Amino acid sequence: MNPETVPSVDLQVLLGLEDADSPDETVEALLPAAGKRGRRATRAAVRTVLHHDPRWSGRLCLDLFAGRLLLDEGELTDANLTRLNCWLEDVYQMTPSKDLLAEMVSCAADENPVHPVRVWLSSLAWDGVSRLPLLLPRALGTTDTELHQAYGVAFLVGAVARVMKPGSKLDTMLVLVGAQGLGKSRFC
Numbered sequence: 001m002n003p004e005t006v007p008s009v010d011l012q013v014l015l016g017l018e019d020a021d022s023p024d025e026t027v028e029a030l031l032p033a034a035g036k037r038g039r040r041a042t043r044a045a046v047r048t049v050l051h052h053d054p055r056w057s058g059r060l061c062l063d064l065f066a067g068r069l070l071l072d073e074g075e076l077t078d079a080n081l082t083r084l085n086c087w088l089e090d091v092y093q094m095t096p097s098k099d100l101l102a103e104m105v106s107c108a109a110d111e112n113p114v115h116p117v118r119v120w121l122s123s124l125a126w127d128g129v130s131r132l133p134l135l136l137p138r139a140l141g142t143t144d145t146e147l148h149q150a151y152g153v154a155f156l157v158g159a160v161a162r163v164m165k166p167g168s169k170l171d172t173m174l175v176l177v178g179a180q181g182l183g184k185s186r187f188c
Contacts, residue, residue, distance in 0.1 A: 023091050024053045034093040041088070041096035046104040049092060060109040065117050065163075069109045081105065117163050132156055139187055140176070 030048050031039060039045065050056050061070040069076040081101055089095045096104070135152035137144040154172055161168040176184040 021091065024055070027053045027092075031092065038089070038093035038095065041094040041100065043100060043104055045092075045094055046088070046096050046101060047107065049088065050104060050108040056108075058112060060105055061112045061114045062109045064113050064115040069106060070114070076105065076109070115163075121160060121164065140178075140183060 027049055030052060031045055033039075050060065059072055060076070061073075062068075063070050071080050081098070084105070085096065085098070085101055088101075132153045133149035134144070135156060136142045136148045137152075142148045151174060155174040158168075158170040158172060162170060176187065178184060
């Protein structure tokens with residue numbers, strides 16, 4: 001490919017940053033001065049940028065439900081790390097190793113945990129209509145008995161408890177028995 005026809009890569013667009021060309025003055029004051037060959041990329045220096053530069057602060061998260069690192073609610077990729085490394089070099093004149101950068105990004109994300117299912121469950125407001133007892137009769141076509149209603153309630157209450165408070169004791173197991181094609185797997 002002819003180098004003249006290669007489109008330029010705009011790190012600002014790729015990383016979702018505004019004013020990506022200049023260092024933040026507050027962060028710059030916290031970092032050691034850059035020498036002729038740039039600034040030494042230490043753990044402390046990278047951590048300072050990730051925590052104090054407003055263009056990065058709070059953007060890295062650890063999704064506790066999926067167990068993955070997020071950048072702006074999307075999965076953090078190797079390409080994102082490479083772009084971040086290029087940005088650090090361009091803006092703060094430091095080039096951390098791939099391992100050091102991954103380590104510090106992981107630490108920054110770990111300090112900002114999120115759990116999307118807990119957030120969603122916490123946002124719900126009960127409208128006063130009792131629906132849990134009818135879960136199994138409506139979803140799976142079981143007979144509408146007090147026992148089936150109790151099973152459905154216990155199943156959902158246990159599932160929510162385990163999400164909201166991991167390690168919650170749950171001594172019951174919902175066992176679905178029936179012919180093929182009734183929707184048992186789809187239900188779970």
